[in-house]
Amino acid sequence: MSTATVAPFRFFDIVVAGVERLSPTMIRVAFAGPALAAMESAGRDQRIKLFFPHPGQDAPVMPDDDGTNWYPAWQALDPAVRGIMRTYTTRSLTRAPDRLVVDFAVHGETGPGSRWALRAAPGDRLSVLAPIVAENVAYDFRPPAGTDWLLVTADETALPAVAGIFAALPADLPVRAWIEVADAGDRLAPATAADAEVTWLVRGEAAPVTEALRAAELPGGAPYAWVAGESATVRAVRRHLVRERGFDRRAVTFSGYWRRGTTEDQLLAAAESA
Template sequence: MPRVHPPRSRRMITLRVLRREMLSPHFVRLTLTGPGLEHLERSGPDQAVRLFFPRAGQSRLEMPTTSTTAWMPQLLLVPKARRPWVRMYTVRAVRPELHELDVELALHDVHAPAAAWALAARPGDEVGIFDEGFTYFPRPHAEWQLLVGDESALPAILAILEQAPASLVARVLLEVPEAADVRPDVVRPAGVEIEWVTREGRDGPPGAAVLETVRRAELPPGPSYTWVAGEARLPTGLRRHLVEQRGVPKSDITFVGYWREGRSAPG
């Protein structure tokens, strides 16, 4: 399990959709707004929140009333006719002065609950968030970093790079479904090298292409810190490769399984 750095304090926050923007064939950005954002404390660059949104046919969003770990049992006791969907997403950007928060959703399956909701979202639609902390925590001794992810980890890695110190030295490998999903102008320190891998014309599950690319890559020498996230087989496979084939200490790797292909998240 990844080491999660929890928020110092948190509460259930209800917001509304301000705008929706298609960024590429497989990514949509939602900008959320509301005075409740005053209660969201910014933490690590890959800060994640539970996102609560209504099921099809629900006229209103019914959020859990507790802001403790008891929120999930409480949610599961609510009949499905009233229970919202809940998924985890990275906070892509926050503009406190405007009471705005951005989340970017990777569209694996347009018929899945989150994708279908996001593609149909309209200004004024209710949505809730609940802070879950962050996992990106570089080791002080690391001379360089390795950041790897599939499309589900792209928002987190972009946020990490945007907030990184100018001195960061890193190799970044990102897998996206197709070339049209590549972001041409990534904000990053000068010492960061980015390699994009697309799945076009390839067989295998999500994450397999970028995993194979890392396995073949010539990586810099010296102590490092690795952060990898995505479909469960990518982070576990990369961690195994780095530990067994490259001698990287397990303590220098943060690996996070964001999703499992073919399996729906609970809730």
């Protein structure tokens, strides 16, 4: 007798239910869909894959796959036709009614996600690859037992993940965070029960996050660091924490959300040709 294996991720067709401008570079989009009741999220920095249509398409062209073998199935489609894939963070997933909320850091016409979000309107259709089990591999914030305090560095692309992480923190946990944003209006303070001290760094008006961190006095005790944003900055922060501050490598979670001078299409093409 065989036992069926349920894929931990699947495709969902979603439609825009509402759009809200949060700040000069952040747009919040709420999505609805009849199948969203099956979607799950671990919260925190839960990653999902959004698929955008090409110009002239009403909805993205997607593979005929339930999510079990999604990447080869998507990769096999014509790149000029298939849905344009980008990685985002689940800002929230709520019930009654079922809604998926995603915050988009927009930067003009320089990417498909930004272009789409700037024009998003109720009724627009996308597809998303998302988990159907809350405990899944697509989130990284996992502080080890015995963590005494949390260090966070991020830029505006990681603000939705920072908000999810802060919302999940226990009361009174000491947190030191440095967040770099493009505009003073992007300082969207994340709600939390933790004892959080957030330093906002407006790009061009304050020292870069690496310099600000080097000048900072940090708490004692066992730290856990979550570092996200531009890839080169993330690597520099990790080197500083491990080599200069003596952080245990296993207590530093780092993720490059984007790479200066390189598009996600170029990164995907390099990975596919490797």
